[in-house]
Amino acid sequence: MYAVIKTGGKQYRIKVGEKLKVERLDAEEGNELVIDQVLMIADGDNVSMGKPLLEGAKVNATVLGQGRHDKIRIFKMRRRKHYQKHQGHRQNYTEIQITGITG
Template sequence: MYAIVDIAGKQYKVEKDKFVYAPLIEGDEGSKVDFKNVLLVDNDGKVKVGTPTVKGSVVSGKILEHVQGDKVIVFKKKRRKGYKKKNGHRQQFSKVLIEDIK
């Protein structure tokens, strides 16, 4: 059984007892979270597609920890002008354990 869920504008394929690294979610580590924007549910070959969401479907999970992603380097240069700019950042993620798909 799996589902396609919209979390913060991004779509994720989630399965029970698996981890998902989603964009930073408000809440403490160990707290429960419910995702109500379920776009598709596959239950052993029986597929329900939402228009735009599946009514009555909820994916529940638990926030395990808040982590940072790999460093992303942003380098800008204009040739023969002497212009170089180097910036970078690390994206914030929440590690979520999917507990149930209803």
């Protein structure tokens, strides 16, 4: 059994017991989350798709922690123009573990 959910502007294919890092959510470590933006649920040959969301479907998850990804270095340069620009970015994330899919 798996589901496709939408959170943080991205879509994720998930299964029960899976850990994943999503865009930062306002939740403390150890709290339970209910994600109600479920796009699809598949259980063997039974596939339920929403238009665009499934009514009454939800995914339960536990927050494992908050963190930041590795730094991404951005370097821009124009040759022969004496222009160089250095920039860095670290994206925040929330690590969750899927505990249940209902729908």
